Amino acid sequence: MTPNLPIQLEFSNKYDSAHALQYFHKHRAGLARRLSDWRDRQLARRALQLAGDPGLVLDLPCGAGRFWPLLGEQPNRVILAADNSPHMLEVARREMPPALAGRVHTLHTSAFAIDLEAASVDSIFCMRLLHHIADPAHRLAMLREFHRVTRDTVIVSLWVDGNYKAWRRRRLEARRAGRPGENGNRFVIPAATAESEFASAGFAILGHHDFLPGYAMWRVYTLRKLA
């Protein structure tokens, strides 16, 4: 892998304008979705608290701005929102709550070569991206880039093993072996692997929160950059 050639991920091409709008409404329909959205926010809130309530947060990828109201709960916080898809940014900007208008600044950039100088934000808030990246080298490249851009902490969510859902998924995959799955762009990363990758990218783990311990795969890690 050469540092100059930006890494492109397969899944990131699907976010055109219509898809982006659909994505914006996705988390607002149905009771189960609402409940899971509520739990997502709770996890994010706890992770931010663990990170010491950072003042300048880079929301990457921000998607349709789903976490902006949450990030804006701290009145003094400034949010830098970045996404690889200009359509997502456009939809997010259009649907942005007016109260946040002055505090969210959007930025079109890739997570692998963030268009910011070294140590320019307090924290990088990276929800639901790492589980899309299968190649450990790509994950490490991204974590290293996070290490460069953050001044203090990184919050990442990913799918880890050691729970019922991951076990069922592995069984399903074993049964379907040979046939390509239709949802082949999301991956479970063993917790031990993820943690050793964090360490080799120069992060210490401050703590983690599980979506539903023992059952769900989602886990949110709060990492602190080591000098």
Added chain:
Amino acid sequence: MADKQPLARRILLSFMLLTALIAGINAWAIIAVVHVVEEDLIGDEMRQEMEMVETVYLTEGRIPDLTGGSALYVPTLKAQPLPAAFAGLHPGYQEVVGENGAWHVLETSIEGHRFILARNQDAFEAREQMLYKVVVGGFLLAIVLAWLIGRLTVRRVIDPVIRLAGQVRGRDSMHELAPPLAPEYGDDELGQLAGAFDQAFGQLRRAIERERLFTSDVSHELRTPLMIVGTSAELLLRGELSGRARRQVERIAKAAGEMRALVEVFLQLARAQAAPAAPEAAVSLAAMAAEQGEVWGPEITARGLAFVVVSEAAMPGVWHATLLRAVMGNLLRNASHYTERGEIRLILDAGGFRVEDSGPGIAADERERLFDSFVRGSAARGEGLGLGLSLVRRICEQQGWRIEAHNLAGGGSCFSVRLGRF
């Protein structure tokens, strides 16, 4: 935690010491008072009992039977063994400790007979033991409470300080959108401290911005006169010139060229962001190595040194020409300045390039400050202000390149530049 927070530990410790002192004095006072009261009360009670005995004896002539746990000994009138512990009694109230427990004892003489009234302390002792337990328990509880309140206070006072310290660390590099710190803290001493940091960082930012603008303005203003000097020298060289004058004009043209390159670098560095190179200003590593080889090769060979360009691996990608030229040129200039004999190698590898020489190497105490401005090697020679390596470092920082210097095993030094972001 405690080792790294001496202040927190000290607050906690003083809380607990103060509580231990106050609770200790209290406990001691309670026990002392209880002791004094016990003696007074029991003494009085026994004296009353003895008066009753005396009245009965004097009026009825008999020794009354006592109820309520007291025992009456009259050795001269009652056939009854006197406990051994009562051997050395003296008239009046006293406490006696014998084999079978402690006793309150009152001795009086009635009509020449010794009347000894004794009351076992056991029941009272049990109550006293309970009192001691309560007092000691209260003392320990007070210390535990002090520890808890101390912890809470420390959290309230020290944690925000630690948080503020974390927020201030490395803040100078932060994005200009970074919000001020003060609003996150209340209108108290910490808020004032945060406000002071905000102010200091604001001043720092403005100072850096002013310096950047100044460098940019100066570089911009210098471009035109330098261009005039350069082109004039070139025009002069085309005309008829004597040998000596030609050499002088050639030197002027070369110096003007170098100065223009330097001004270009300053201008690039003064730009706020590491802007990607324009396509016409981008160059591959191999092309730049060839160009620099042509510039520095003859100069190095003229000094009696060998110059070789080695290509270990080809690195794809293009880089900012002006900045890459400045980095490579300065490293080659530096190598040629400090090398007396042997060779200078420019090596291209997969991650960047290295400049190796067979000079004296870098002294250990110089390595730290090697890339500071105006610092020159102890064996300084040639012209130059010592700006070269500091310029190289600033370019590398801005471009996200990484530069390292170390000594080679066989003598000489190696400057290694890793291109690309790390």
